[in-house]
Ligand SMILES: Nc1ncnc2c1ncn2[C@@H]1O[C@H](COP(=O)(O)OP(=O)(O)OP(=O)(O)O)[C@@H](O)[C@H]1O
């Protein structure tokens with residue numbers, strides 16, 4: 001595959017709006033995994049929308065009705081689809097806003113589409129109509145105990161909940177999660193699982209290291225277009241930390257998947273070499289998403305690989321559009 005020089009400029013001038021859907025439970029790490037795309041392309045080219053804004057009922061009303069926000073019927077998925085269609089057509093939209101501070105709605109805001117729009121939440125591609133609008137979809141799927149630890153910390157710290165409330169909300173949500181959110185995992189282009197690290201729960205949490213598994217349907221598993229070499233000498237000479245990488249086949253949800261399993265920590269040098277390879281091979285630079293980090297974890301490596309997949313998908317889209325236009329002339 002040959003890439004045009006300065007691909008960032010090509011994206012800036014192109015009318016294409018590339019829509020990325022990231023589904024997963026509340027506090028499951030959706031933003032953590034897509035931040036790399038914003039880090040690479042910056043706020044001028046990347047913006048995000050949270051599906052929480054499309055709730056139909058505020059926190060009080062949901063409590064009175066005895067429902068969770070995970071029900072499809074508790075969200076205006078029709079308006080979401082309408083808004084996403086407009087965004088893909090490059091049109092600005094008037095978007096609802098849900099504020100988590102007190103669980104109420106704020107005033108609608110104008111949203112101007114950028115060249116990449118990341119749509120995150122419980123139901124970004126929960127219906128066929130929505131799924132058809134996306135160029136790339138990700139499902140973030142941490143183990144239950146990992147997810148609940150994160151959610152308790154996040155909801156108590158940032159959403160004004162007390163521990164008992166979060167724990168009872170977690171229990172109440174579980175059946176709805178399986179019924180309304182999890183099915184998106186079956187149709188995602190990439191699934192990210194997160195488990196406690198081989199370091200053990202306590203040490204792993206202290207170091208913020210988890211085992212991260214990136215799975216993609218076997219036939220779409222296409223890293224062959226880029227060399228993402230890991231320098232074994234770096235691993236041997238420069239680091240005293242543990243690191244493991246394996247690639248396995250698995251069949252969750254009856255899909256044939258290839259999965260990359262990463263755990264432990266890498267030296268930043270190793271990842272910087274991979275960043276330079278991506279810059280060289282894509283014409284998108286600089287890709288400095290791991291500035292000032294002492295160590296690189298599985299989460300970081302998977303973030304980088306996912307951004308490569310997305311950049312690759314975006315470049316292919318431009319090249320195929322270009323050849324279609326050329327064949328019309
Ligand atoms: N891979 C990870 N490694 C370490 N901590 C993580 C990871 N992913 C998430 N977390 C923790 O969980 C918290 C929530 O993560 P994040 O904001 O990415 O979730 P989210 O799914 O976008 O949440 P929501 O959409 O509900 O606001 C983070 O502040 C962090 O503490």
Ligand SMILES: O=C(CO)[C@H](O)[C@H](O)COP(=O)(O)O
Pocket residue numbers: 025026027052058059069099100101102103122159
């Ligand atoms: O599942 C969630 C997505 O983040 C939230 O619980 C949902 O958006 C409702 O928010 P809040 O609990 O702040 O009223």
